[in-house]
Amino acid sequence: MAKKFVSQYPLVAVIAVVAAVGVVLTAMGNEPAAKVIVSAVALLIAALQFKGMIDTLREHSFGIDILAVTAIVSTVAVGEYWAALVVCLMLTGGEALEDYAEGRASAELTALLEGAPTVAYRKADGGIEQIDVDEVAVGDELVVRPHEAVPVDAVLLSESALLDESQLTGESMPVRRRAGDTLLAGSMNDADAIEVRARAVAADSQYQRIVSLVTEARESKAPFVRLADRVALPFTIIAFIIAGAAWAATGYPMRFAQVLVVATPCPLIIAAPVAFMAGMSRAARGGMIIKNAGTIEQIAKVSSVAFDKTGTLTKGEPEITNVVSEDPERMLRLAASAEFYSSHPLAQAIVAAADDVAEPEQARDVPAQGVIAQVEGRQVKVGKYGFVMDTDASAPVEVRPGFTAIFVSVDGGLAGHVELSDPIRPETPGALEAIGAMGVQRTVMLTGDAEDTARRVAGELAIDDVRAGLLPEDKVRAVTEMGPKPVLMVGDGVNDAPVLAAADVGVAMGARGSAAAVESADVVIMLDDLSRLARLLLVGKRTMRVAWQAIAIGVAFSVVLMLIGATGVMPAFVGAWMQELVDLACILWALLAARPSRAERKLNGCESAGVVVEKKREAAHGARRPAPVA
Missing domain, CATH: 3.40.50.1000 (HAD superfamily/HAD-like)
Structure with a gap:
């Protein structure tokens, strides 16, 4: 682990070694040698930072590294070489600190990436073989063991399954799926082993789409720089004014260094990225993938x-809103039986609404008109009025705007009609x-x-x-x-x-x-639930608020420390470590974006109640559906 850290952050390792050498030399009474070595390394790091600052300016963007470079040079110039090394540690260690904080902030995004299914269990030759998920072909019959993930998008073959879809949709409650339902890759099987049929290869499955979105989101950095740049120039000017005024008022160049060591830019550089990543992770936890x-x-x-x-x-799926007939239940049952084999959305709505649906003796679709079938020895027609009554006359009922009327005849006589609409x-x-x-x-x-x-x-x-x-x-x-x-x-x-x-x-x-x-x-809401839109807006507003608050905390504390430094009561070495504490405070505050706000918790309660009610309704509705036809 130490080797990995050194390879990722070599300058931090160099500073640690130089600090150790400096301490040993000082303890041995050779402080001049310690001063030379520490000062040389600090100036070398300042030179590297200066080069980065020039590159930033060439890209027409004002960086705030100038404060850090000036702080290092000025502290070395006045003999405060240990303070210079602390500033160097703050700059070079800032990347490691940012990576750690972003790792904490993006925990949900990381969990999605690491949770991708890797193996599948395929039925073959009367047995089950373990294969790599990339070897699954469309049509393969697979077994999903308890507490394991569905490897690819699939159709459920077992009678029912209880699935945890929280990784995909943010839905905290397990979801009951029935035979014929589509299961998304990455859904966790919460109960007994189930059998499914693959309907997509791994690369085309829903989970892989999510992984691609998450990868894109994690690589997105654009606003972080813009957010810091808005504050960079005024902050830099204020810092130099205070430092220059302290030097001019006292005549001591030490005051200039004491001010600038507490004016380093880490809060501006780190706070915004951490807050943004925390907000994106918070959104992902709620089933909302923000791609950029x-x-x-x-x-x-x-x-x-x-x-x-x-x-x-x-809903995008029609439902029956009204049944008009002398015997509504009988008419609906006959109509549903006639439509039993139809895949038309209106037909499926009729079948879903009926009880005791029987399989027709025979059935035939008439394109753009309806269906004609033999049910219980009777001829049943379902469709347009002219078709079911074999007439050119108009329907005797007026259909309300936004509704569709489907007529039913039995043995040539009008049995009634059903009204359907796409419900809100x-x-x-x-x-x-x-x-x-x-x-x-x-x-x-x-x-x-x-x-x-x-x-x-x-x-x-x-x-x-x-x-x-x-x-x-x-x-x-x-x-x-x-x-x-x-x-x-x-x-x-x-x-x-x-x-x-x-x-x-x-x-x-x-x-x-x-x-x-x-x-x-730009955003994908994985759960098919419009109420998540309100939560998305809350997450966006809270993330921006926390990002600006973290920056404000950093700037405010830095200004206070600069004013204290201008008085000379705080040594440069102490000031440099105080600035490290300011950095830590900013990061901890920025991580608050990963936590739900009070408004979001209240909204979550309303969402959960709504989801429970809707699932109860769907369960009651789905229990009346006939078994799927292969």
Whole structure:
């Protein structure tokens, strides 16, 4: 471990050796030799820092290394060579300290990377063989042992499974999946061994997409430099003014050195990166992958939010809202039996809502019309009115905007009809209310759906503006022209990819969202839950607040120490170590961004209650579904 540290941070090792040599020489009574060696090494490190400062200036960016370089040179010049070495240690050790702090801050991101499945157990020749996860092929039947991860995206073959999806979605409660459901790679099997069929190779599985996003997030550093640069120039000017004034007022050059040793820039350099990484890790813990650290600044300032409708504000899956018949249960059962083999979303909604569904004797789809089947010896037609009644006449009922009517006839007689719609997500009203309370000034719906459908949904949700009938390029234009900025766009489909890329902040919803949307977005919310949007805004605001607070703490303490140093009551050596304590305080404060705020804890409680209610509803609803057909 020591060898690894030395190879990563050689200058820190050199300083430690030089310090040891200096102490030994001083103890032996040879202080002049110690002074020469320590001073020479300190000046060498100052020269290296000066070169880095010049490189920074060539990139048209003002660095704050000039303070550290001046502090080292001035302390050596006045004979405070031990203080110079402490400043050198602070600078060179700052990288090690930053890496350690960022490691603590990015614990959740690291856990995602390290938790990637590596092996799978494939059924073959009547037995089970262990293979590398990269060897899994689509269609392979696999066994997932208890407390192990699903190796690739797969379809559940066992009757049911209890899965921990917290690593993927942030959902703390185990999730019950049933035969035929899709399981995401990385989900932990919480109960008995289960059998699954691979539907994607490892490289194309959901977990690998998350790993790619996390890798991109960890390598993102852009805003850290910008945040420090905003403070660098005024801080540098203040430091030199205080140091120069102390020298001029007393006539002692020692005062100049005593001021600058406590004005080193480590709080500015380290605090912001640690806070940003902690915030990104906090978001990942909640199932929100922020792909670029620069996005956090934009999230914190969001003023307008635009939503796609289908699959974002609504569930994206039709549900029956009304059954009109003299015998609703019988009609629904016959209709569901006729639709038993159909994969059409409307047909699946009818099947899901019915009880005691029977397998039809025969069934035939009629494209764009409906289905005709023999059920319990009766001819059952399900579909458009003209098809089921074999007529050109219009339907005798008026369908409400945003609803679809499916008619049912039995042996040629009209049995009734069902009304279906794409229901609003149960968490959507609360999510919109929450983001409004956080300072979002405007909400807009951007959808390709019909005007009447869009306005019905927007009216129920009190959305400020509605734009319907939009093509993907129309959505891009709308977001580009929209204000006040920054604008955050939420979507989940392939057609949302262009507008997610065009928005100031693009948010892709759901682990099962389209790959195009995930690639184009700045943030991916892994749990298919719109209420996470409010938590995302909270994390962004808190991260920026903590970052600025950490910088403010560092600057404030440094200014106080500079004023004390100007009086001469604090030796340069002591001042250098005091500055180390300031660095530590800044880092500890920056790590607070990894902890949930009071507002987030309150929001989490509301989310959890909503998720439990929804899962109970889904469980009750799913229990009535017929067994999947192979």
